[in-house]
Amino acid sequence: MSLSMKIILLVLTAGSLVLIYVLFVQEEESLDSADVAAMVENRYQAEIKDFSYEEEGYLVVFHTSSGEYRTLVDPISGEILEMELTNIHEESSPEEQSLLLEEEIRSITENTVSGDVDISSVELQTEGNPPHYEVIFSLDNQKGRLEIDAYSGSVELFSLEEEAPVQPMTEEEASEIALSEHPGEVDDIDLEEDNGRLVFEIEIENDSTGVDADIVIDAYTGEIISVEYDD
Structure with missing residues (x-):
């Protein structure tokens, strides 16, 4: 291969590497602060009060009709x-406010309940005045319930109770399933x-037909796992 051809190949290779690098950098480039601000304003109908770039991301403080929020x-x-x-x-009346978003209710719940809370459902209840969100969550071995004002975000009810351990069904219940x-x-x-x-293993005799059965049933759900017949 001639020297000129080697130089051309070297230039093309270097150019390709530069192009790949530029595309990669552009793809991973941080969002523009104006784009982030516009996204927050449009999503939450908010007024930006403070905006800064931290190591973890953009820190945005904004106001809505329901309150002030800090988001990352x-x-x-x-x-x-x-x-x-x-x-x-x-101080705002319900007529001047808009309903809080579900993610706002989840944030209020996490701030209200200390610990590793697992939120299972968030439902808006419109009966009564004012409307409220009902939040069901689990915390360790406890089951909890919150009622949160759908406008102000204030917690109206907070209850926690120990979850009863799941018990297997009784022998009588398992026998009834097997006999059916x-x-x-x-x-x-x-x-x-x-x-x-955990299963129940049940042997059933039937003298009239002469056919017996061995039935295995899930001790919690009552599901029939297997049936074996003996003549």
């Missing part, structure tokens, strides 16, 4: 990483563990 926005994707309601506008599958008389019933699953 991913600088690449624009995803809301954190949101905290820092001040509630209690194969009529006869229960000759034997045992509560056993099968591959980590």
Whole structure:
């Protein structure tokens, strides 16, 4: 290969690497602050009060009709990483306010309940005045319920109760399920563990037909796992 050809190939290779680098940098480039501000304003009908760029992302403080919020926005994707309601506008009347968003209610719940809370449902209840959100959550071995004013975000009710441990069904209940599958008389019933699953093993005799059955039932759900017949 001639020297001139080698130089041309070297230049083309270097140019390709530069192009790939430029495209990669552009793809990973942080969002413009104006774009982030516009996104927050449009999404929450908000007025921006403070805006800064932190190590974790854009820190935005904004006001809505319901209160003041502090939120952290991913600088690449624009995803809301954190949101905290820092001040509630209690002086506003319901007619002047808009309903809080579900993610705002989730943020209020997480700030109200200390610990690793697992929110299972958030439902808007329009009966009564004013409307409120009902939040069901779990915390350790407890089940909790919050009622949060849908306009102001104030917590109207907070209850926690120990969750009753799940118990297997009784032998009588398991026998009834087995007999509905194969009529006869229960000759034997045992509560056993099968591959980590708690089951009832039930033997049923039927003298009229001469066909007996061994039935395995899930001890919690009542599901019939298997049926084996003996002539």
